[in-house]
Amino acid sequence: MVNKNLIVRNRAGIHARPAAMIVKVANKFKSELYMEKGSIKINGKSIMGVITLGAGFKSEIMISCEGDDEVAMADALEKLFENRFEQ
Amino acid sequence: MTSCTILELLDVDLKEHNKLQLSCLAGRSGLSNKIISSKISRPGLPLSGFFESFAGDAVQIFGHGEQSYLDMLDENNDYSNIERLFSYNVPCCIFTHNYTPSERFIEIAEEASTPLLKTALISSDFSRHIYQLLDELFAPTQTIHGVFVEVYGIGVLITGDSGVGKSETALELIERGHRLISDDTVKLRNISSSFLVGGGENPMLAHHMEIRGIGIINLANIFGVGAIRNKKQVQLLVHLEEWDSDKNYDRVGEENMKASFLGIDIPKLVIPIKPGRNIPIIIETAARNERLKQLGYHSAKEFDQSVLKWFETESAKKMYYINEENTL
Numbered sequence: 001m002v003n004k005n006l007i008v009r010n011r012a013g014i015h016a017r018p019a020a021m022i023v024k025v026a027n028k029f030k031s032e033l034y035m036e037k038g039s040i041k042i043n044g045k046s047i048m049g050v051i052t053l054g055a056g057f058k059s060e061i062m063i064s065c066e067g068d069d070e071v072a073m074a075d076a077l078e079k080l081f082e083n084r085f086e087q
Numbered sequence: 088m089t090s091c092t093i094l095e096l097l098d099v100d101l102k103e104h105n106k107l108q109l110s111c112l113a114g115r116s117g118l119s120n121k122i123i124s125s126k127i128s129r130p131g132l133p134l135s136g137f138f139e140s141f142a143g144d145a146v147q148i149f150g151h152g153e154q155s156y157l158d159m160l161d162e163n164n165d166y167s168n169i170e171r172l173f174s175y176n177v178p179c180c181i182f183t184h185n186y187t188p189s190e191r192f193i194e195i196a197e198e199a200s201t202p203l204l205k206t207a208l209i210s211s212d213f214s215r216h217i218y219q220l221l222d223e224l225f226a227p228t229q230t231i232h233g234v235f236v237e238v239y240g241i242g243v244l245i246t247g248d249s250g251v252g253k254s255e256t257a258l259e260l261i262e263r264g265h266r267l268i269s270d271d272t273v274k275l276r277n278i279s280s281s282f283l284v285g286g287g288e289n290p291m292l293a294h295h296m297e298i299r300g301i302g303i304i305n306l307a308n309i310f311g312v313g314a315i316r317n318k319k320q321v322q323l324l325v326h327l328e329e330w331d332s333d334k335n336y337d338r339v340g341e342e343n344m345k346a347s348f349l350g351i352d353i354p355k356l357v358i359p360i361k362p363g364r365n366i367p368i369i370i371e372t373a374a375r376n377e378r379l380k381q382l383g384y385h386s387a388k389e390f391d392q393s394v395l396k397w398f399e400t401e402s403a404k405k406m407y408y409i410n411e412e413n414t415l
Contacts, residue, residue: 016303040272040288043232045249047297048271052288 001066002074010084013056016047018085023047025076031067033077090121091224093179093202099220102290106216109181109204113193117200120178122146125225127217129153133172134160143175146217150210154186161189173199181217183210226276226284227349235268235285235319236260238374242319244273244285244353245370247327251360254296256327259367266316267306270296275321277349286318293317323354323377325370330359340376340387354380 008014014022026033026045033044035053037060042049044063055061065073097118100107111118128145132138134156149157160166173195180196182188182205196203206213233246234257245253254270261267269287276284287293294307294315307315324346336359337344346355356373358366376386 039228039230041230042272042288043249046232046271047303048292048295049232052272052292054289 001064002070003062003064004074004078006061006063006078006081008055008057008059008061009081010087011057012087013059014050014053014085016051018087019047019050021080021085022050022077025080026073028076029065029067029069029073031065031070031073033073034064034066036062036064089225090123092119092121093204094118096122096220096224099224103220107213107220108206108208110206112182112187112203112205114179114196114200114202116197117179117202120176120200120202122178122221125218125221127214127221130172131156134168136168138171141172141175143172143177145178146221147172147177147180148210148214148217149180149182149186149188151184154182154184154188157188157192161191166191166195169195173201177201179204181206181213183208183213222279223276226278228277229275229349230288231273231275231348232271233273234270235273235321237266237268237316237319238371239265239378241374241377242268242285242322243370243374244321244324245327246324247360250299251327251329252366253327254298256366256370258296258298260370261306261310261314263367263371265371266314267294267296268316268319269293275348277351280350283321283348283351283353284318285321290317321348321353322381323356323373325373326355326357327360327366328357330361334359339391341391 010018012018022035023045035042035044035050037053037055040053042052044050053061063074063077065071065077067073097109100109123144124142126142126145128142128147129150129152130141130147131153133141134153157169160169169192176199179202182203185205185207187205188203193203208216231244231246232249233244234253235242235244236257237243238260245256247253257267257270268285272288273285274288276286278284295303295305297303326346336357344355344357345352347353354377358369358373360366379386
């Protein structure tokens with residue numbers, strides 16, 4: 001299992017479009033993805049779940065990837081967060 | 088939740104139709120005080136000077152008895168015990184019967200920045216409501232991935248891997264007149280260790296659903312207010328999974344599988360998915376069957392009983408035929 005702490009860098013936070021991007025990236029991999037913020041832990045492969053996190057600007061999210069391609073998945077997500085969801 | 092502020096408590100109460108009828112008298116600066124336990128305290132003994140085992144971290148409720156005592160202290164101009172009570176940093180004081188304490192009392196509370204709240208309710212009614220509210224706020228919670236629907240009055244939690252068709256199944260159930268409580272993330276609460284209540288994680292986002300190919304839809308708008316519900320007791324777990332031909336699925340219905348969440352057991356069914364199986368109808372039937380079980384009628388057991396009875400009568404008849412054969 002790979003755990004990573006990621007910080008939301010785009011001003012609008014994780015609204016519908018960034019959430020869709022996370023899910024799209026996550027679904028390219030076979031591993032399971034869980035995202036945690038505060039007391040909420042959700043499945044990272046579902047849009048509604050990711051939006052439920054309510055992750056605003058500068059909030060910190062812990063992702064945990066588990067499976068055969070967990071390292072590649074965590075790297076891809078980290079890149080996505082660093083690119084501010086291409087905005 | 089391990090702690091909540093007074094403000095959050097008031098906020099939750101407002102959403103519950105203002106059952107507690109609280110209003111703030113003084114000490115507004117302390118509205119961010121934290122309540123850290125679901126206990127409540129009646130400070131009669133501390134007011135009379137006995138502070139041993141005093142629950143200073145609990146919400147303090149001043150009922151009729153305490154109020155009369157306060158009046159007496161006020162007449163005697165004795166505020167030492169009140170000052171000592173506030174030195175415990177109590178989260179808040181609540182007065183029932185719409186009682187307003189003396190000016191000096193309010194001053195002491197302001198100095199300690201402890202909010203004073205009052206309610207028109209009588210102490211027994213108020214205690215009941217606030218216990219219920221705090222119980223819910225401090226209940227152990229768990230967030231799980233699944234869809235929660237109400238089918239024929241039974242709270243059915245549908246789980247399964249991503250893409251197995253949970254949301255589509257729920258959509259069909261809603262179309263057939265059942266209700267959605269939450270899609271995708273379900274927040275479970277253990278209420279007084281006796282039952283499990285499920286609801287949406289965030290009321291702002293509740294009753295929305297993501298359907299692949301359509302996007303995010305608002306069910307309350309599409310299907311009307313009758314298609315939604317905010318919370319419900321979880322009474323049945325239906326786990327959907329791809330049909331595995333090597334696995335044995337329950338054929339009789341006597342297995343009685345259980346799933347456990349937060350220490351509470353719930354009947355569990357595993358339903359295999361295969362093209363051509365109408366899952367919503369299977370879930371409807373499971374819910375009806377669960378209702379029957381709750382009423383004390385267990386279909387599979389009754390069936391088995393009648394089969395056994397039939398065998399008995401058959402073998403009883405056979406005895407006569409054997410006797411007849413013998414006499415001939």
